[in-house]
Amino acid sequence: MIRLDAAAAGFAQAFTALVDARRESSADVTRDVAAIVADVRQHGEAAVAELTLRLDRHDLAETGWGIEPATCAAAYDALEPGLRTALDLAAARIRAYHERQKPVDSDWRDEAGVRLGARWSAVDAAGLYVPGGRAAYPSSLLMNAIPAKVAGVRRLAMVTPTPDGQINPLVLAAAHLAGVDEVWRIGGAQAVAALAYGAGPIAPVDVVTGPGNAWVAEAKRQLYGVVGIDMVAGPSEIVVVADAANDPEWIAADLLSQAEHDTVTQSILFTDDAVFADAVAAAVERQLDTLATGTVARQAWEANGAIVTVASLAEAMPLVDRLAPEHLQLAVDDPDTLFARVRHAGSVFLGRHTPEAIGDYVAGPNHVLPTGRRARFASGLSVLDFMKRTSFLGLDETALAELGPATIALAEAEGLPAHARSVALRLRTNR
């Protein structure tokens, strides 16, 4: 963890280093992933089976490729009732939030008599990556699957690795709840390639979303264009802007809720009170000692954590914009004043009683958010990621007479005579 003071000499340079810090895996995964993708494209089923045997240590010919809907339904029914209620609440609230994202079609006629508009429709099929192992989060499944279903996607195919054949029942329960249509027990770059190109029993999809490790992220990047993808995901981060009126323990827990995800995550506190900063730092240390995820969280906090002291919280906001954080908590009495100054952030958590964890699970907005400064240009996952827009136009003779001559002039200037001719032929009155 580094401590920075915006008033200190050398701050500009130190903060720039913080902004530019690359927390990406240093392993060169690009080449490995390219080989896997090419292998799956060429050999399909056989490649996926071989890679799964080698990397996940189970034989798809024995375990089967798919997990039956009935198995998912049974996993849901077997949930501890409190957990099932929590999952139900999360699903209902996520659905309600995303319903509001559904775009509206348009169809109008302008003053030139030209009919214009745009029509939205869902993709036919979406693929959903769900990580296995310690990052197997049923909440992520809901966050990816529900927007797809709200968009109207008819076929939602999920892939999830089952290392050593081990299935995570929580994930299956969430798949049932979210209305996932197919569950395939494969993972890694090979699973992304199988979704994009099809492999064995898996038909190709149009869009692939969902979190994953560096291999999965790189596979999505390489297959972008073959399929649509949600975004290039990287290590995630939280920025908390807090004044001294907060309980340091609350803020420490908020910072650690990001740190416990992964050793490459980043947690940054901006505060206008150096004594409060010390109190939070001490609370983090105390909480780390009692946290089951303390080892990971400590590593993340020590390597990437930061506490920045500023003269006023308003002064922090341009610095926050440079970080363009995935998550931004504004733990003050009047968060709107600060929020009005925010230009780049994935999701913003307003006020002292809105810890980021609420947004991870049940609030409703999507928790799949742009990471690694990408909130400068990218948005959280939404219904729009599973839809596409078809524009349309229609002219009658009168409208064509009005727009035709300009079209001909521009086509000729661009050296495209067939373009000009397609209009000129229609304009001729003496045919």
Next chain:
Amino acid sequence: MIRLDAAAAGFAQAFTALVDARRESSADVTRDVAAIVADVRQHGEAAVAELTLRLDRHDLAETGWGIEPATCAAAYDALEPGLRTALDLAAARIRAYHERQKPVDSDWRDEAGVRLGARWSAVDAAGLYVPGGRAAYPSSLLMNAIPAKVAGVRRLAMVTPTPDGQINPLVLAAAHLAGVDEVWRIGGAQAVAALAYGAGPIAPVDVVTGPGNAWVAEAKRQLYGVVGIDMVAGPSEIVVVADAANDPEWIAADLLSQAEHDTVTQSILFTDDAVFADAVAAAVERQLDTLATGTVARQAWEANGAIVTVASLAEAMPLVDRLAPEHLQLAVDDPDTLFARVRHAGSVFLGRHTPEAIGDYVAGPNHVLPTGRRARFASGLSVLDFMKRTSFLGLDETALAELGPATIALAEAEGLPAHARSVALRLRTNR
């Protein structure tokens, strides 16, 4: 050009071959582009200058990197008046269409007392690639620049190659009209990398859009994630669905208006009348002989053109969906009935008096559209490509009391105790 009959034996196979035909450049540009991108990332200004000298044959130290706004304004003023009026009309109509795409912010409180919403904002800076040489289209510049300006982008930096130092005055005029803020005379993969990372006098941007050759397209693909991009563009295509009541000459010109762009473009006619099909094929041959772009158009038509005869036009629509064409003309009296059956298309041109060329220039909808079957999942360029959405939520003590327990249950089930603690600390009444 191939002729297919949907009723003939072997049609399914032949049509699948048409759908799957790869028209991408076979050259392996991936490696070349990766080297250029790495070079620009590492050596910035010097790399761009060296590549420009080598590939575009002019010395940036002599010609200067930028073109002054005054030069663009002068080019606009010097336009032939008819052409200037045409360009003005195009810009005004494109602006009017895209104004309607501006998203609406939301901010509401739900029944649990949770404040929820989403706020849209423009990216800070966008980069616009404008090809040089024969594909230097002022219309493309308008189609890329105007949505960015409508979105509210403050800094719009355009790159365009000036091979041998030659500047295209039409492009400069369009840049002036569209409100481009910076014009840089560089092109190719190195220009895309310069926009993404910054180089010399060029500051980095957040989003890069615009058409280009295979190198430019691959550079955008490789830099996706460092910046946002509009889409992966490939060879473009038109599908015309026409009955026998059309003038074959009109339809022939429509097919050729796509073919004349490039030898890898594809033009496909679906018709329910074999005699009409013959007439169109004959008209294409006649028109090719008198077309200044005949050499390119003939090559495209002969290699990739197709005429498909179907029993009824309704029967054509599922086939059209499999092609997911960039452009779809429905040249019939009642295009809406057919349009209602279309699931995948970039832009649809309704009725006999709506040649695709109208959409290329002045109608208003964007002509930057998903190619190569990508209309299955992608949309045309829009204002949204230059904006991002920040979601937000805010809870008070009451709302947190309602959503907190479910959050704790889910966080504990996912093995994330700091998440649970950040909520539990706030729920404690006895602190």
